[in-house]
Amino acid sequence: MALEVQPPDGRKRVKVYELKDNDWFDRGTGFCTGQILGVSCRVLCAHWGSCDVSSRAIPSASPSSSVTDQLLTRRSLAYSSNLKTYPIACYSKRGSPRTMAIKNNRTLIVWTEQNGTDMALSFQEAEGCAVIWDFVNAVQQHLLSLTSADDALSDDLDSYQSIVLPSPELGNLPEIEQIVRAASMTQGGRDALSKYIIRDEYIAKLVPLVETAEDLESLIDLHRLCNIMKSLILLNDNTIIETVVADHVILGVVGALEYDPEFPTHKANHRQYLADKSRYKEVVPIKDPLIRRKIRSTWRLQYLKDVVLARILDDPTFSVLNSLIFFNQMEIVNHIQANGPFLRDLFHVFDPRNPDQKRKDDAVQFLHQCAGIAKNLQAPSRAQLFANFISHGLFAVIAFAVKHLNPAMRTTGIDILSALLDHDPVMMRGYMLKAVNEKKTPLTDTLIDLLHVETDLGVKNQLADAIKVLLDPQIPLQDPLGRAGPDYFKVRNNNLLSDAFVQQHFDESSKRLFQPLKQLANRTALNDLTFQEVTLYSHLVDILTFFVRQHLFRTRNSIQSESLAPRVAQLLRAPQKHLKLVALKFFRTLISLQDTFYQALMTHNNTFELILDIVYETMPRDNLLNSACLELFEFIKRENIKPFILHVVEKYREKLENIIYVDTFQSLILRYDQMQGYGAEADATLFSQDESNAPRRIPLNGQRWQGAREMDPAEEDYFNTSDDEDEWTQDRVATADEHSSGSTSAVVKPLVDYPDDDDEDIMDTKPEGAEQQPVASPTEASTEAPASSPTQNPPAPPERLAEKRRREEEDDDELSKLTAGPKRRSSTSSNSGAFNMNRKSNLSAGSLADKNASPGVLNKVTSAAPKRIAINIGSTAKSPLSETDTSRTEVTSESYEKENPNDSQGNEGG
Amino acid sequence: MSDLDRAIEQLRACRLIPESQVRELCYKARELLIEEGNVVSVDAPVTICGDIHGQFHDLMELFRVGGDVPDTNYLFMGDFVDRGFYSLESFLLLLCLKVRYPDRITLIRGNHESRQITTVYGFYDECIRKYGSANVWRYCCEVFDYLALGAIVLGASSELEPTSNTALSSMPIDDSELETEVLNSRGEVTMSTYRARQRSSSDASTDSRNISPPRDISAAPGQAAAPSRSGAPGTGASGDGNGSAATSRTGAVLCVHGGLSPLIDSVDKIRLIDRKQEVPHEGAMCDLLWSDPDEIEGWGLSPRGAGFLFGGDIVKQFNHLNGLSLVARAHQLVMEGYKEMFDGGIVTVWSAPNYCYRCGNVAAILELGEDASGGGTVARSNGEYGRSNGIVADNRVVSPGRRYRVFEAAAQDTRGMPAKKPVADYFL
Numbered sequence A: 001m002a003l004e005v006q007p008p009d010g011r012k013r014v015k016v017y018e019l020k021d022n023d024w025f026d027r028g029t030g031f032c033t034g035q036i037l038g039v040s041c042r043v044l045c046a047h048w049g050s051c052d053v054s055s056r057a058i059p060s061a062s063p064s065s066s067v068t069d070q071l072l073t074r075r076s077l078a079y080s081s082n083l084k085t086y087p088i089a090c091y092s093k094r095g096s097p098r099t100m101a102i103k104n105n106r107t108l109i110v111w112t113e114q115n116g117t118d119m120a121l122s123f124q125e126a127e128g129c130a131v132i133w134d135f136v137n138a139v140q141q142h143l144l145s146l147t148s149a150d151d152a153l154s155d156d157l158d159s160y161q162s163i164v165l166p167s168p169e170l171g172n173l174p175e176i177e178q179i180v181r182a183a184s185m186t187q188g189g190r191d192a193l194s195k196y197i198i199r200d201e202y203i204a205k206l207v208p209l210v211e212t213a214e215d216l217e218s219l220i221d222l223h224r225l226c227n228i229m230k231s232l233i234l235l236n237d238n239t240i241i242e243t244v245v246a247d248h249v250i251l252g253v254v255g256a257l258e259y260d261p262e263f264p265t266h267k268a269n270h271r272q273y274l275a276d277k278s279r280y281k282e283v284v285p286i287k288d289p290l291i292r293r294k295i296r297s298t299w300r301l302q303y304l305k306d307v308v309l310a311r312i313l314d315d316p317t318f319s320v321l322n323s324l325i326f327f328n329q330m331e332i333v334n335h336i337q338a339n340g341p342f343l344r345d346l347f348h349v350f351d352p353r354n355p356d357q358k359r360k361d362d363a364v365q366f367l368h369q370c371a372g373i374a375k376n377l378q379a380p381s382r383a384q385l386f387a388n389f390i391s392h393g394l395f396a397v398i399a400f401a402v403k404h405l406n407p408a409m410r411t412t413g414i415d416i417l418s419a420l421l422d423h424d425p426v427m428m429r430g431y432m433l434k435a436v437n438e439k440k441t442p443l444t445d446t447l448i449d450l451l452h453v454e455t456d457l458g459v460k461n462q463l464a465d466a467i468k469v470l471l472d473p474q475i476p477l478q479d480p481l482g483r484a485g486p487d488y489f490k491v492r493n494n495n496l497l498s499d500a501f502v503q504q505h506f507d508e509s510s511k512r513l514f515q516p517l518k519q520l521a522n523r524t525a526l527n528d529l530t531f532q533e534v535t536l537y538s539h540l541v542d543i544l545t546f547f548v549r550q551h552l553f554r555t556r557n558s559i560q561s562e563s564l565a566p567r568v569a570q571l572l573r574a575p576q577k578h579l580k581l582v583a584l585k586f587f588r589t590l591i592s593l594q595d596t597f598y599q600a601l602m603t604h605n606n607t608f609e610l611i612l613d614i615v616y617e618t619m620p621r622d623n624l625l626n627s628a629c630l631e632l633f634e635f636i637k638r639e640n641i642k643p644f645i646l647h648v649v650e651k652y653r654e655k656l657e658n659i660i661y662v663d664t665f666q667s668l669i670l671r672y673d674q675m676q677g678y679g680a681e682a683d684a685t686l687f688s689q690d691e692s693n694a695p696r697r698i699p700l701n702g703q704r705w706q707g708a709r710e711m712d713p714a715e716e717d718y719f720n721t722s723d724d725e726d727e728w729t730q731d732r733v734a735t736a737d738e739h740s741s742g743s744t745s746a747v748v749k750p751l752v753d754y755p756d757d758d759d760e761d762i763m764d765t766k767p768e769g770a771e772q773q774p775v776a777s778p779t780e781a782s783t784e785a786p787a788s789s790p791t792q793n794p795p796a797p798p799e800r801l802a803e804k805r806r807r808e809e810e811d812d813d814e815l816s817k818l819t820a821g822p823k824r825r826s827s828t829s830s831n832s833g834a835f836n837m838n839r840k841s842n843l844s845a846g847s848l849a850d851k852n853a854s855p856g857v858l859n860k861v862t863s864a865a866p867k868r869i870a871i872n873i874g875s876t877a878k879s880p881l882s883e884t885d886t887s888r889t890e891v892t893s894e895s896y897e898k899e900n901p902n903d904s905q906g907n908e909g910g
Numbered sequence B: 001m002s003d004l005d006r007a008i009e010q011l012r013a014c015r016l017i018p019e020s021q022v023r024e025l026c027y028k029a030r031e032l033l034i035e036e037g038n039v040v041s042v043d044a045p046v047t048i049c050g051d052i053h054g055q056f057h058d059l060m061e062l063f064r065v066g067g068d069v070p071d072t073n074y075l076f077m078g079d080f081v082d083r084g085f086y087s088l089e090s091f092l093l094l095l096c097l098k099v100r101y102p103d104r105i106t107l108i109r110g111n112h113e114s115r116q117i118t119t120v121y122g123f124y125d126e127c128i129r130k131y132g133s134a135n136v137w138r139y140c141c142e143v144f145d146y147l148a149l150g151a152i153v154l155g156a157s158s159e160l161e162p163t164s165n166t167a168l169s170s171m172p173i174d175d176s177e178l179e180t181e182v183l184n185s186r187g188e189v190t191m192s193t194y195r196a197r198q199r200s201s202s203d204a205s206t207d208s209r210n211i212s213p214p215r216d217i218s219a220a221p222g223q224a225a226a227p228s229r230s231g232a233p234g235t236g237a238s239g240d241g242n243g244s245a246a247t248s249r250t251g252a253v254l255c256v257h258g259g260l261s262p263l264i265d266s267v268d269k270i271r272l273i274d275r276k277q278e279v280p281h282e283g284a285m286c287d288l289l290w291s292d293p294d295e296i297e298g299w300g301l302s303p304r305g306a307g308f309l310f311g312g313d314i315v316k317q318f319n320h321l322n323g324l325s326l327v328a329r330a331h332q333l334v335m336e337g338y339k340e341m342f343d344g345g346i347v348t349v350w351s352a353p354n355y356c357y358r359c360g361n362v363a364a365i366l367e368l369g370e371d372a373s374g375g376g377t378v379a380r381s382n383g384e385y386g387r388s389n390g391i392v393a394d395n396r397v398v399s400p401g402r403r404y405r406v407f408e409a410a411a412q413d414t415r416g417m418p419a420k421k422p423v424a425d426y427f428l
Helices: A065-080 A126-149 A156-161 A170-184 A187-200 A202-215 A219-233 A238-244 A247-257 A270-275 A289-308 A315-338 A340-348 A357-374 A379-392 A394-402 A407-423 A425-437 A443-453 A457-471 A488-495 A499-513 A515-522 A531-550 A556-561 A564-571 A577-593 A596-604 A607-618 A624-639 A642-657 A664-676 A680-690 A693-707 A713-721 A723-738 A754-765 A767-788 A796-816 A821-851 A855-872 A879-889 A894-904 B003-012 B019-033 B056-066 B087-100 B115-121 B123-131 B135-146 B201-211 B235-244 B284-290 B312-322
Strands: A012-020 A023-037 A040-048 A085-091 A100-103 A108-112 A118-123 B039-043 B046-049 B074-076 B105-107 B150-154 B176-183 B189-196 B252-256 B299-301 B308-310 B324-329 B338-341 B346-349 B363-368 B402-407
Touching (some): A012 A126, A023 A118, A108 A126, A170 A187, A170 A202, A187 A202, A187 A238, A202 A219, A202 A238, A202 A247, A238 A247, A238 A289, A238 A315, A247 A270, A247 A289, A270 A289, A289 A315, A315 A340, A315 A357, A315 A379, A340 A357, A340 A394, A357 A379, A357 A407, A379 A394, A394 A407, A394 A443, A407 A425, A407 A457, A425 A443, A425 A457, A443 A499, A457 A531, A457 B019, A457 B135, A499 A515, A499 A531, A499 A556, A515 A531, A515 A564, A556 A564, A564 A577, A564 A607, A577 A596, A577 A607, A577 A624, A577 B019, A596 A607, A596 A642, A607 A642, A624 A642, A624 A664, A642 A664, B003 B019, B003 B087, B046 B056, B056 B087, B056 B363, B087 B105, B087 B123, B087 B135, B115 B135, B123 B135, B346 B363
Parallel strands (some): B039 B150, B046 B074, B074 B105, B324 B346
Antiparallel strands (some): A012 A023, A023 A040, A040 A085, A100 A108, B150 B252, B299 B308, B363 B402
């Protein structure tokens, strides 16, 4: 039923008005044209300029309000995507035409919208007005006749939705493109178009045109076909997308998409890629035809998503593609794991009697791909898949792969292992310990041996990561639901091996693992380290650092029995800077643990001397190594870790004094002097009287070590076994309670203001704490500002003094329970005279406070203190927590996922 | 032609280099970056660039507009990877250029140069897709850990040399100097602003010369031949020293990816960070890479979930305390390519045009000219940093002349088909 009406040619300049409160409001200027689209007709108004033409102001002579509404919602979209043309009036065959009037010297068309709004189009020329008026009238007449002829349909929406495309011929392509594009702009149009396309199997009909057009070398038709295909895919309809990847259609579709008009000089070769059957690799044939089809279409979907449509995909289509892929994969994986014979065949490939190496490699790749897909699956089905694989012998496959001659295969093998480890480290450790229990060679031993000899640096890296997780002495408490597989409880039971056994295994593995490090003892010079050795050592120290951080006491055994710390210290002298850095990181971690055992380790070696050497070496230069050293000492200063301050200043005072390019070292000395009163001896008695055993021990030990810098092994043993032993047990209790950084353990609490810091840290991890921080900081800035810049003090020393004073006042506050704020600030600027007195009272105050460190007092202190601390040591208050905290939060990725949406939406920056 | 030059050629053509070469490149880069301070000292002239985000062809356009390496000195403020389809090519090219011309190009770390972020936003997947394993991703992440956290630009001129091909060039009156200029990608001036010349600038500089030592650190004797990166003794120190008091009439420019941190009140404090780590979730290092300026007072919570929002008062105070005239940062999409805030105290530079291939924005780079006058230089002694200036000069720090070159996404013909590489062989 073709329309006899001819659309008016040429664009007519118009202004659009809306009647509001008896006044006509200018809604913008544009061009007006008439168009016939299929069976519906529109008056289109292309606007330019004033973008505030609100959608409802577009005069629409549409007979149907529902259609109008949909048009309106789409309209804003069209606008934002810079499509300047959109329909302003729409007639469908079922519509009853609205009352329209032509007025005002025949330059004005006026009508009333469905919602009662009066609208007007004001034409520049009467002639243009007449043309449009005639067109509208003609369409209305036509529609009226249709309405009377055909009354079967009742809903205007339906009628609108029944879009009909011209028959798929090259000659019709411009029209098809036009209709498709127009329909895509409105939701109604999209729905109607989708329905039509599916019902009519239109895509399959379009496909032959690609070849025809290619034969004719008609580039313009090919471009049109490409546009049509794009639009159809972007209709974002599941069924259409599924059709597109069907066997008989896919090549035609991607064929059309090879001719992107946006890149007229390029032609992609999607067809060649997709048609290449050699990419299909079937290790073990999958017989189910349905699954085979799913596999193929999944692969095509991925290709569409990643390659063909990568640039033009909008978010909805992207997610439709993704979810289609996801559901396909789920079905495929479910099929595979439920298919017993298939799995048997698959793992049978690895039978040592099978000579076909290539097939084995392919099978590894296949498993690798399964593992990769499994990552996206939900935890239960993933657990089931892995459990199935494992029971069929996945570990043997991994062992096969990691020993492969080809580094790429080794990588693949470890990737599979990593997938398992990511999935459930507890389960993996369970299997490993089970193997140990059954006197089989555990996987860890294999991996460790490989790590020692591996030459491919990438693989080595992966091995180190895997070993870290496998031997991770701290078994995280995870949500058991996350891995509730069939094997779950069985494995759990295996996992309930005695702690002693776990410890023993850990010790043995560590011994094996750190053997190369231990052998460093026989080396005097490190100048001849090979590249491989350097890499190995940095991995080993990195692993050791990880162990120490993860678990305070489990690692102690091996560090002690293998005397690893001196070996790591040795590496501080290595010429390779990054190796130094790794070693430094190890000691920095030890320091942050604030654990007496590790403190002793560091102070009874010449570790600090070596670190200071690095500072000297790098000194005036501002580089990474130097900064790392500074940060280490800064941390000691900030946390006021007494044993280290005492040790460092007592032994290396002169060295420290010579480093003046930053004030860190001077303030360490200052801190020391402050602690000591006027001499070390007086201090020793002071401490021994009123402090707990830890600080008492320190000067004692310090003296003992001062005599012999390098202890012989016997002495070392003595040290390690005698007085430390009981402290360990104490410490163990403490850490079991605290479970975190251990900094609050009873033994290492030498300073009065420690608990505050720690509590502050803990508070900070809560959201409120985070909020508090920024609020407090400006105050910090404002208190510091007057102190440093305008008074023109030399920057460093006064700041130090000020800070010290504030600290003392804190002590005062604790004693007398003074309130914070204003008083402190005034005293900051004025109490230099009271310095000495303050210091004295500080010392006694400190000891007093510590003595009555009853919970009550502590609580009071913490309730008042945190804010102040944030102000006082501002820049430093937060970092220690971040140090310990990263290790904690790294495990849980949720916190990051939280910020992902933020990042991806509004803030654009990303 | 050395291997490196060959690799550069290859990457410029948007073709990847083999994995073994990537590894070697990353190790070389590591050796180089380990010598850089957390805040790298850079001498003007330099061109400051914002986010790239793997838009390789637009990076090429950037080089076309801004001049090629090594003819132009560049400072990239991070976010080389993720989102775009050519993160690998872009980052590896920049890294190659860094290794080849260490003094000509400076790379600092953005929040996307992190293991956690790259696994979510595409770089990880790209590495897997293009190299078949995560090894290259690991090498790159290792390099990320070594990247500097910021840079400080010294010796920038307060006045721009007017661009020649403009009718405006004759316009400047004697008592005004060209402060900012905006050029389109064809080099045509589209906007310029002037400011009144400082009550005879020579007066001011003589004044300050009497009290404060250096005026142009970059030209310090014995330094002229030294590389501008931190390796040379004293450069780092002087950079920090500059943080303590204003010494040159044109204040230094601090470049970071995100912004300021409540934990960092002076540039010196940045030096005390051990930067070789994954970007933490909080703390000074995190803030430098994540924070955003905002029209607020003081500090605010960031909607990003990391870093903070900071207001104009914070910027003003920070700049004042550190003798800075400007903070240049990236991190946020700005439709015009650059956006100055807080009376020119901070500027956002964004260098990824048509971000994500669909945002429709233009990109910009910021050129800072060299202070040609260069007089009144006093060498600063090593190891004495932050101390040599007990006296603070008059604090009328003048912001540097800023030339923004705005450019659009690379023309489509030259760009080829942006697409991801197809997935490899498949079994499923």
